[in-house]
Amino acid sequence: MRSLIDISELSVGEIEALIDKAEAIMESPADYADKCRGRKLATLFFEPSTRTRLSFEAAMYELGGNVLGFSESQSSSAAKGESVADTARTVSCYADIIAMRHPKEGAPLVASVNASVPVINAGDGGHNHPTQTLTDLLTIKREKGRLTDLTVGICGDLKFGRTVHSLISALSRYEGVRFILISPAELRIPGYVRDGVLKKNSVPFEETTDLDGSIPSLDVLYMTRVQRERFFNEEDYLRLRDSYILTAAKMGAAKSDMTVMHPLPRVNEIAYEIDSDPRAAYFRQVMYGKFIRMALILKLLEIE
């Protein structure tokens, strides 16, 4: 039995197989409509989410399975003080696979150690979010046709943004990928990513505060939201939230085939006027997220 807590647990070959499977599902969804008949997914969301929870649920329904769970900790026994370990043991009696989001870092790992069914980390605090990373990789593959030889700009909150850390870690394993990391000084990538991933693997990267100057060289621009819930201090949040706003004027300097991505939800960092630009891929990214989760559920349930 296998879980997915951190994207680094998957080899490049396994990621490519998941991407291939997702593309096969997109090609002929009817072939997969009964693959999970009689199986149940438990979505244990101790923190609010729209996309991740609904995409897991849609993924399981489209595979012919069923879904149970909760979408906030107040409606679970966690409100009575039940531990993550006990919740995982209990839910293992009802479901075949668990997707867990939790505000505390490491909670899905605790669940996976105690559950008797596979656990998927659907986001733990500012730590990991591997299915978002799989979504991002599938999006890049679909939009650019490759995962190699790309200049990838990542802009916004690079300190607390868990999607950013996982994406850098995953893309660093592909040939010819170069990063331009655009953020306010206070929200630069943490040392364990800079030293432990980029420098350690000799991946070329540049850190800058300048979005305008960076945009012309990018193949992919990954925008992120400054997340209010990651700050202990409201003043810091208010000061930093408007640091970067992508507008049509800024897009004028970008390559004609640059892909704009965002893990969503956005607040104001991408102007609505860009939504109709064919380079804006963030809503297609949402759709890809469902298909890659279908592929992952099949893999972890060992269904061909």
Place this chain on the structure above:
Amino acid sequence: MKIDAIKDGIVIDHITAGRGMTLYNYLGLDALDCTVALIKNVSSSKMGKKDIIKIDADFGVDTDVLGYVDPGVTVNVIKNGEIVEKKKIELPEILNGVIRCKNPRCITSTEHSLPQRFRLTDPSGPVYRCVWCEARAKTDFDNK
């Protein structure tokens, strides 16, 4: 200064000068009711100065603590006045229950029954990270 030799017990030798008290505290030696000697700034041909701790009892010393606070110390086990075992302590790969994760977002900050466990991720630092949240361990002493 004369400190009596011990008959059955432990001598922790080659402690970096100035770190003896840290080790004393981490090992919880204040709770022992046997004779314990902490000797500071002893002349050493190899180290210039060193600290030594002598414990006059058969004490199960936590080598993870020793390796974390001061890798390179040696532990001599004394029986009937003779050294019967000499161990050089190295950085432990895993630290169990030695330090606590200080990341307020870590699951261990709310679920106190979880084991406090850290993994060595960079021996050159040395850097230990919480196995649950991967936050870097922060020490209250210089462990270079």
